[in-house]
Amino acid sequence: MDHAVIDGEWHSAESGADIREYISDDEMRENEKAGYLAGPDEWGPIQWDGWDRSAGGRTEINIHSPDITDAEDVDPVREQLGIDTVVFSPGQFRMTTIPAQDKQVMYMRAFNDLTVDRFARGDGTYYAKLYIFGDHPEESAEEIERHGDKDGVVGAMITDVGPTFPMGHKSYEPIYEAAEKHDLPIILHSTTGIVPGFPIAGMQPKNFAEFHTLGHTIPKMWHANSLILRGVVEKYDVDFGFWEGGLSWIPALGERLDREYLERSSEFADLSQLPSEYLSEFYYGTQPLPEEATKMVDVVDLIERADLEDQVLYCSDRPHQDFDAPAAVDNIEGLTDTQKSKIFEENARELFGI
Amino acid sequence: MAGIGSAAVERSLTKENVIYVDSFPQGMTDTSAEEPSLHRVASVGEIEAGEASVVDVDGEQIALFHVNDAYFALSNVCPHQGGPLGQGRVEDECVYCPWHGWQFDVESGEHVQGDDTVPTYEVVVEDDEIHVRV
Numbered sequence: 001m002d003h004a005v006i007d008g009e010w011h012s013a014e015s016g017a018d019i020r021e022y023i024s025d026d027e028m029r030e031n032e033k034a035g036y037l038a039g040p041d042e043w044g045p046i047q048w049d050g051w052d053r054s055a056g057g058r059t060e061i062n063i064h065s066p067d068i069t070d071a072e073d074v075d076p077v078r079e080q081l082g083i084d085t086v087v088f089s090p091g092q093f094r095m096t097t098i099p100a101q102d103k104q105v106m107y108m109r110a111f112n113d114l115t116v117d118r119f120a121r122g123d124g125t126y127y128a129k130l131y132i133f134g135d136h137p138e139e140s141a142e143e144i145e146r147h148g149d150k151d152g153v154v155g156a157m158i159t160d161v162g163p164t165f166p167m168g169h170k171s172y173e174p175i176y177e178a179a180e181k182h183d184l185p186i187i188l189h190s191t192t193g194i195v196p197g198f199p200i201a202g203m204q205p206k207n208f209a210e211f212h213t214l215g216h217t218i219p220k221m222w223h224a225n226s227l228i229l230r231g232v233v234e235k236y237d238v239d240f241g242f243w244e245g246g247l248s249w250i251p252a253l254g255e256r257l258d259r260e261y262l263e264r265s266s267e268f269a270d271l272s273q274l275p276s277e278y279l280s281e282f283y284y285g286t287q288p289l290p291e292e293a294t295k296m297v298d299v300v301d302l303i304e305r306a307d308l309e310d311q312v313l314y315c316s317d318r319p320h321q322d323f324d325a326p327a328a329v330d331n332i333e334g335l336t337d338t339q340k341s342k343i344f345e346e347n348a349r350e351l352f353g354i
Numbered sequence: 355m356a357g358i359g360s361a362a363v364e365r366s367l368t369k370e371n372v373i374y375v376d377s378f379p380q381g382m383t384d385t386s387a388e389e390p391s392l393h394r395v396a397s398v399g400e401i402e403a404g405e406a407s408v409v410d411v412d413g414e415q416i417a418l419f420h421v422n423d424a425y426f427a428l429s430n431v432c433p434h435q436g437g438p439l440g441q442g443r444v445e446d447e448c449v450y451c452p453w454h455g456w457q458f459d460v461e462s463g464e465h466v467q468g469d470d471t472v473p474t475y476e477v478v479v480e481d482d483e484i485h486v487r488v
Contacts, residue, residue: 055455058450325436
């Protein structure tokens, strides 16, 4: 096959201390460094969640990989995996869990300044997404205005676990207006951090496995349902990408949405097609691909039935413990060379404009 | 359904995974052995108990494990996504792939919970020399 491999998601791995350096207010930056008389210097504002991501120490991929502080730091592993181009996602996207709400916007801005400075190269190899908060829509829109046209900035990532409202809610409108203006896709991404809102508080998981089974997928369904039912998909010319929830939830939601629409369309916004057809217009990161061992999901059949050939992008999710190597896509029997070329390269070029 | 494409797996195998045993120069094959398919890959004592070494035999990356006073040879390439099994933790006669934690019996190569299997190779120890039949 003659195609490049574009990775739609590689996380940066900056520390809280790295981000603090980009806080613009001198006094705030010094106070944060000092820990307000209550925290050691190495502490950041993000609470540790205590999940065991290592399966009892048996896996070795460290999600915080402290050696990834600039784009070029991933050169060796990227080349070893056979990846040509990377679109970075924020590493510290658990910043939505900062308890002090008046600090969240400050950190969001610092984080985006860091991303533009260190990761959004726009050089053919490295690009990046901005970081936006669902609970700070006005300020998030300002971030898109501030950095949306910078070289190498090709999207905005929003943490989809924990916001107060689902993404069809009117409070998000400033974000969608800014994204439309700057032609940036919005990428939904979950977190396994500690958040008070939907869905974690209600799940009461015993351990990481019980949470992680559903923690990425349930929020995707919550937001996609809302984006379609409330008509955001009609009102704004914005591309939406659903990352790290896999693909298998798509038909389950589509079936339920169409059923409700056919029975009670008056409760939906004015739509020009069946709800499930909007699902075929969203973009999806491949990671995590369905495991062969489960025998529950036929990826090739799903792509055909849900008309997703032009919507699915390869994502590695490095350096997270459940990352997918390009082999995860290559190993799918039945995908045509054309489909693989789209998944590895063409769909990413279309979505991110690279 | 998804399957295993060997070419794809080979591509995902990172160069950092390959560790050559010092006493086994690249391309060395013990052609004097009675059975031409036997390849000397290490000497007894070179691999600590509970550890592994990865050797290259005619282009095959093979993980050689020393477990319970015995040696076991498996492909170094995890059938899941090509992770380096030779770098995995060994517990209770199983190796855990360091990438995603898939668990394989070092003797049979079988995934303990699933249906996937890692290729295994016969190991012959003679005169404190370890050979693998490839």
